[in-house]
Structures are given as C-alpha cells and as structure tokens.
Amino acid sequence: MIREKSKLKILRQKIHIIIYGTNTVAGRLFDLILLGLILLSVLLVMLETVQGFDVKYHDQLIILEWIITVFFTLEYVLRIAVTNKPLKYIASFYGIIDLIAILPMYLAFFLVGTKVFSVIRSLRLLRLFKILNNPKFSVQSLHLVKALKASRGKITVFMYFVLISTIIIGSIMYIVEGEENGFTSIPTSIYWTIVTLTTVGYGDISPVTPLGQFIASFVMILGYGIIAVPTGIVTTEMAKSTTKKPNINNNYSCNHCDAEDHQDKAKFCYHCGSKLVEN
C-alpha cells in the first residue's frame, strides 16, 4: 500500500518535471509538442473561417479540434494534479488561459449560431501567449520592455498631444469637407485623421475640396514629422540602457595622484599604482 503511494508520488514527480520543467529531454519535448499543438489549434481556428476550406474539410477540422481539445484538457488536469499548489496555478494568468482554451469546445455543444461559436473558439488564440512563457523569449524581451517602460512617460504625453490634435483636426475637417464628401460625423473625421496622421491612408475617405486637401497635406506632413518623436524617445532609451559605461566609477579618485575614472572593480590607481581608498 505504502509502496503504491510512493510509486504514485514518484510518477507525479516525474510528470511534474516533464510538464513544468525545461531541463530534461522529455520536458523539452513536451514543450515542443505543446507549442506545435497550440500553433496547430490557431491554424485550425483560422482555416475554419475560410469558406471554401471549411466546406471541403469540415469533418476533418472538427476531429482535429477535438483531439487537440482532449490533449489540452489532459494537460490542464495533469497540471492541477501534479502541482503542490493547484489553486495557485488555476488562479494564475496561464492557468486561466489554459482553461479558456479548452472550455469553448465543450460549451459549443450548448451554444448554437456560427457567430457566437467562432467568437468563443477564437479565445483559444490566447494560448499563443503561453509561448511567451518560454524563458528564451522572456530574457530577450526584457531589454525591449525595459526601454519601453522607461519611455512610457514621454510616450504618454506624446500620445496625448496626438489625441488632442486628432480631435481638433477631425472637427475642422468635418466642417470643411462635410457629410457629402464622406466625412459623415466628427468620429468618422477623427478616424480619417488617424488614418492620415499615421500615414496608413486607406483612401476609403479622402478630401475632395481644395481647402480639405490643403489641410490634409498639412496633416500628412505633420504625421510624417512627428513619427520622429516616438522613434527618438525609444532609441534614446535603448541607447541609454545599452551603453552601460561599463566599469567607470566616477565617485572617487586616487588619493595620491588624483586620477579619476577608475573602473568599478579597481583596487589600485591605474596611473600611479597606489591603493585606492573610498573618499
């Protein structure tokens, strides 16, 4: 009896290492299969919306989806069974995503209507975020996130300026162009302003009157110019975080010869060789 329990315990531990760990071959293989299945499930969600494809391979798609759902359900159950803090996992970001990813298929039994159905199934896409759990990505993105965080304040102010400009320009264009030229309301005009300011330029709405075209030209040049601002902010922050000025310690100088710019790890003055003492 005790032996069986111990066996179960060992099995639990083994599964824990495979599911949560990334150091063993089995653990890495599990992660790879999981990643593949996530991508496959995302692909399935996409393909189901392609009319021609869905008509032809409807049954195969449904079968594949059920296989994936069963696998994800198994994984979800195992993750809870194997961990020592199941509630912590269930309440965690990735725990919730895992649940959301498997629920739709079961719910789909009760809810009918393609629209609602596809909405719910799309929730499986959230699983994509799981890949970000990958340590390789999190390490690599740390630097980017840091630079973006540091530039958050300035970018907020910049965005605020852009937003005000957008509202004011949109209102002016609504008055200038009017409803007969596609600027049917101020929100629509603001939409046009954003389309123009960001240099997207669909052309679904475009100014017709000479004055409107003149203002539009101004908006375009403005948009062309202000793209420099977020770029400048982010670049500066990135440059700051990379040029570490690696080992220069500006705080103390040599007592003997007053030489400065000693490296952080310096114990002796690089110029005269006398011992360095912190001032």
Added chain:
Amino acid sequence: MIREKSKLKILRQKIHIIIYGTNTVAGRLFDLILLGLILLSVLLVMLETVQGFDVKYHDQLIILEWIITVFFTLEYVLRIAVTNKPLKYIASFYGIIDLIAILPMYLAFFLVGTKVFSVIRSLRLLRLFKILNNPKFSVQSLHLVKALKASRGKITVFMYFVLISTIIIGSIMYIVEGEENGFTSIPTSIYWTIVTLTTVGYGDISPVTPLGQFIASFVMILGYGIIAVPTGIVTTEMAKSTTKKPNINNNYSCNHCDAEDHQDKAKFCYHCGSKLVEN
C-alpha cells in the same frame, strides 16, 4: 458687517484654493470633475454629428449640453470673482478659451443653421488644451519640447527642401500624367506628391502612365529615405539632452588665460599651464 465681509473673504479664499490650487483634496477633486466635464462636452460635440444618434437622443444631448454650459459659466464667473487680478485672467490664454467654450451655447439662440451652429459649438474643443495646464503634463512634456525646439532649425531647413521638392515633383507629374489621369492641376499634383512622399498613399489619385509610375516609384523611395532625416535630428537632440557629457567641466575657466572646457580631472590649464582654481 465686518464679520460678514471677513466671512466672504474667507469663502473667497477657500474657493480660490479649490479652483486654482491642486494641493488640497477638494482642489484635486474639482480639477478631476472639470476634466471629466470637458471630456464629456467634447464627446457631446462628437455625438451630435452622428446622424442616427442625434435623431434618437436629441433632447438629452441638448439638456446635457446646457448643464455643462451652466457649470462652465459658473466656473468662469467664480474664477473672475475669486482672483485678485480678474483682468489678467480674462486676457490670459486659458481665460479666453474658457470664454470661447461657453459663448457658443448662448450665441446659438440667435444664430440658426446647422452648419454655423456646429462650427461654433466645436470651439468648445479648445477646452481640451486646458488639460495641458496640468503640472504633470507640463513637466513631462518639457523634455520633448526642449528636444523639438533644439531641432527646430534643422527641421525648418528640411521642411523647406521637402516643400521645394514637392512643388517641382508635383509640376513634373502634372505634365507627365496630365488632367486625364486625375492630376487636374499643379496644386492637385502637389497634393498627390505630399500624399506619396509621406507614404500615406490614399490612392484617390495614382499614376497610370509607365513614366508616371516610374517617377512615383522614385518619389516613394525618396520619401521612404528622407523620413530618416527628421528622425535622426530629433533622436540626436534627445540623446544630447540626456547624455551629460561627463568629462567636460564647464563650470570654471582658467584665471590666467580664460580658457574653458577643462576636463574634470584637469589640475593645470591645458592652454597656459597655470594651476586651475575653482572660481
């Protein structure tokens, strides 16, 4: 009698603190309500232009607008009554905006015609600038404004080049494509050039002849390339204002020969060899 006057004085002081100050809870609450009302009034201006919405909720919109107008009027009157320099406030930028924001509704009684009406009401959007009065914003934007100001000179020259290019390319395209392909006049051609050079690309006008498409390709690549220039200018200015030029000590000059720009570690003037003394 004197006591009443003193009471009034205290009340006036209290209101002054609430309206103009940002340090007390009441003051901050007032600012928050004001901000909310400004945004609400902006939203109202927008919604009135949405046909379907305006028809349905016309009365509610009007009532809400009057409430906001009355509040803004009250605020305007109080600001004048409470300050010691009422004329200074009235003539100030924000004083004028405050007045412009409340006038339209009263004027709307006398002026009829939707177009004129909506033009005037849109002036209320100027109130948005009031949010910039927020110290948080002004501090944050200081850095941006400084960098932009420093790069003003170069950006002006750049803009001038762009403008000349625009005129010349526009004229060439007018001749190449001609009126039958949508390039109806040189101003229209210039409008097209700006649409292309800024990579907006509506597609309302696009070259049809092979030569026109060739020139257009050239313009696009030019536009794609020269976007680097304002970005480079702004980034450089931002980088300059953040990196502190550590080694150069600008604070003192040589007593003997007036040479400046001594390095931090300099003990002797690099120019005349005399000992440096901090001023």
Added chain:
Amino acid sequence: MIREKSKLKILRQKIHIIIYGTNTVAGRLFDLILLGLILLSVLLVMLETVQGFDVKYHDQLIILEWIITVFFTLEYVLRIAVTNKPLKYIASFYGIIDLIAILPMYLAFFLVGTKVFSVIRSLRLLRLFKILNNPKFSVQSLHLVKALKASRGKITVFMYFVLISTIIIGSIMYIVEGEENGFTSIPTSIYWTIVTLTTVGYGDISPVTPLGQFIASFVMILGYGIIAVPTGIVTTEMAKSTTKKPNINNNYSCNHCDAEDHQDKAKFCYHCGSKLVEN
C-alpha cells in the same frame, strides 16, 4: 565727362551692393521683394493650371506674369551690367536658372499649344532654388548635408539591396498574381512592390490570391522593418557629427607623465603642467 563716368561707377557700385549684398537695408529689402516675386510667380504657374481659376482670371494672370517677367529680366540685365565678371555670373548655376526663368514668356510668343507652353513655364519653378542661396539656409543645411554625405556609402548599398529585392519580389508577384489581378507586367509588379515596400499603399493594384496576400504581408513587414536601416544610418551619422568629442586629440601624450586625451588646443599637459610636444 569723367564726373559722369564716376557717377555711373558709383551708381553701379550702389546697385551691386543692393543686388548682391545682404548687409544694407536696401539689399535686404531687394532680397525680400525678389523672394516674394519668386513665390508669386510659382503661385501663378500653379493657379494657371486650376481650370476654374484660369478661366475667370486669365487676363489678370497674364498681366501679372508679364510684370514679373519684366522685373526678372531687369534684374538679370542689372546683375550682368553691375558685376565685374559678367561671364562668370552667366555661366554660374544661379545665372542659368535666372535666364531659364525669364526665357519661357518670351518663347511663348512663338510656341503655341498648352502642353508645351505649361512645360516651359514650369521651368520658372527652378527659381525656387535661388532661395537656397540665402546664407541662413546654407549654414543650417550644412550639418544635414554633411550627415547625409557621410552616410552616402551605406545608403547606396542599402538602396541596392532594396532594388534587387524589389525586382525579385516584383517578378514573383507577377507570376503568382498574374495579369488578371492587375499585375500586368514585371515593371508594373515592381511598381507595386515599391508602393508596398515603402508603405505607401495606393491600393490601385493589390493582391487578390491568398498566396499573393501572404507574400504581400511578408513584403510589408519587410518594408516596415528595413525603414529602420536608413534611419539608423542617418541618426548614427548625425550623432557622430554633433557629439564633437570636442577637443580630444588622441595622437600625442604628455612626454612627462604620459597623460593622454589632451584637447586639440592644449599646449600644456592637463595633469602635470609640463609643455606638450608633438611626437
């Protein structure tokens, strides 16, 4: 007789100062009037192409043009008469432009046909370059030009890569999409590729087949990404030319104490005060 000659000489000198100089009030006024007339003449060229406007004010436009042409002719003649090296002026860049700007109106007598006429008249736009003669502009643009020149080499290589990519992607899209979807020939496909790669996106030609849209998505992301390259090049060059590392001369060190990083103008070692001798 001699006195008359001397008077003429003085007059000639005075006109020289006014026309060529920028230091006197009259000289600056002359430049300002000239600038105004150039802009006016550019405006005239534009307005003549606006159908409605030209019909209404045809006579006025013609009269104004003749006035400007006469003024420019006078200026041209005076410039030749007043300078000591007339041939040098005539053969100079601005001399040729000045001539080209006045010739069209005289030639217009002999050449008939609106198309040819407008082509020739547009040559007057070249006068816009005269404004660049302004010392203020030339000083300001020096920095920009220097940074662009320094990055010329890298930008050429970059452009070459872009061009090859453009040709290859264009050919692939021609094969994938084919003539029935608007990609009528490889040159047209290349035009589409440039429109897409530079993120202009007119939409006059856009991929229809799924594979075409997939490749287009790839091209867009590529275009979005590689815009970083010219920006990076120019920014780096600008940063280099502004952070002057102002006066650091790395070539020689103090003979006495071996201290380095002496500023360019340094005659004495900043560390020990001994005289510096170039090695």
Added chain:
Amino acid sequence: MIREKSKLKILRQKIHIIIYGTNTVAGRLFDLILLGLILLSVLLVMLETVQGFDVKYHDQLIILEWIITVFFTLEYVLRIAVTNKPLKYIASFYGIIDLIAILPMYLAFFLVGTKVFSVIRSLRLLRLFKILNNPKFSVQSLHLVKALKASRGKITVFMYFVLISTIIIGSIMYIVEGEENGFTSIPTSIYWTIVTLTTVGYGDISPVTPLGQFIASFVMILGYGIIAVPTGIVTTEMAKSTTKKPNINNNYSCNHCDAEDHQDKAKFCYHCGSKLVEN
C-alpha cells in the same frame, strides 16, 4: 608538343586572371561587361512581360536573349575550364546561380506554355546577386550586416510580438466586421491587420462599422508607435559599432592577475597594482 601545352597553360592563366581577377584592366573590363549583360538580361525579362512591347519587338528580344545566353554559357564553360578546382566552383553559390541563369533558355525548347516559360526565365534574375560579389559592395555592406546581426535577437522577439498581435487583432476584426464588410476569413483579417499595422493601407479592405473603425484607429496608432522599436534597435546597434569605446584597451591583460579591460592610459593594473606590460 610541350611548347603547345605550355602555351595553353599560359592562355588558361591569362583567362583566369581576366575572369576571376579584378586587378588588371582586362579583368575590370570583363566584370563591367558582365554586369552590363546581367542588367540587360534582367531588363529583357521585364520587357517581355510588357504586352505591347513584346508584340512589337518579339524577335529582337528573342535574338538578344540568345546572344546573352550564349555569352553566359561561354563564361560558365570558361570558368570551369580555367579554374583548378572546377567542382568547387560548380557547387558554390555563384556557380549554381550561373548554371540556373543559362539553363532556362535551353529548357525552353522542351517546355511550352507562357506561364511556365516566364517562371523559368525569371530565374535569370538571380544573377543580380552576382553583383554583390563585388568587393566594393561586400566591404560597404559588412557594417550594415553586422549591425543587423547584432540586433537579430531583439528583432526576432519584436517580430514575434507583432505576429501574435496580428493574429489576435485579425481574429477580433473578423468577428467585429464580419464577412459582409470584406473580412471574409481570419487569414484575410490578418492580412488586413498587417496592411494596417505596417501603415501600408491599400484600402482594398477597410473597416465599415464604428467599432471596427475604432479598433482600426487603435491598430494604426499602435503600428505608428511600434515602428520606433526596430528603428531604435538598429540605430542603437549601429551607434554601438561606430563609437569605439575609446578608453578601453582590450588587447592586453595583466600578467600578474589576468585582469582585463585596462584603460588606454593605464600603466598599472587596476586590480593588483603590478606594472602592465604589453604582451
């Protein structure tokens, strides 16, 4: 007999110098002619697809193509005959390209059908890569490639984020706009998202519903903002590779304690105080 062999050997050597070398006049002339023929052959591939042109000059195009093909064939044969390691050349990147460039014309005898024909002929465009073999280009592009390689890691993470965003936004837009507004499937929606996020904006698909336009506005501003990220990455890497970290001398380490990163002016090891000797 021996003399003839020796003559052949000398001829072989001479041709080797002309074909492979770039130091002699003949060698440079050969490279120039080759470059011209490559560009001409690329031009021919293009022109053949221009309907009007092909009809008019079909025979001339075919003749020119055969001339070029024969020249390229001769060059290919000579390259093999002349080199000492013919297999190495045949298996090399440029050897394969050379073969691919000449094969199509010979294959065209057996394969009929314009589509297949033009596909195969387009392979000749690969020859364009040969120009990159030019030492001038390879030296110049080294810097760019280095900066891009160094930023590869961060750009991959960035691209991954963009891809996930693209999939999720695409799915949302598919649900919001639906098939009746052009968002016929999730892949199509993703295509639209990329068109918008990269600020290309064809306008072949554009949001119609207010909610769709609101989300689109958000996507555009996002796209406008995140363009700063790759630019920031590349600029930072370029700046890093150009600024030489002047003070750090990585070439020698302390003989006594193996400490590295000594400053250029260091005479004594900053770590152990022993005198530094260049290795």
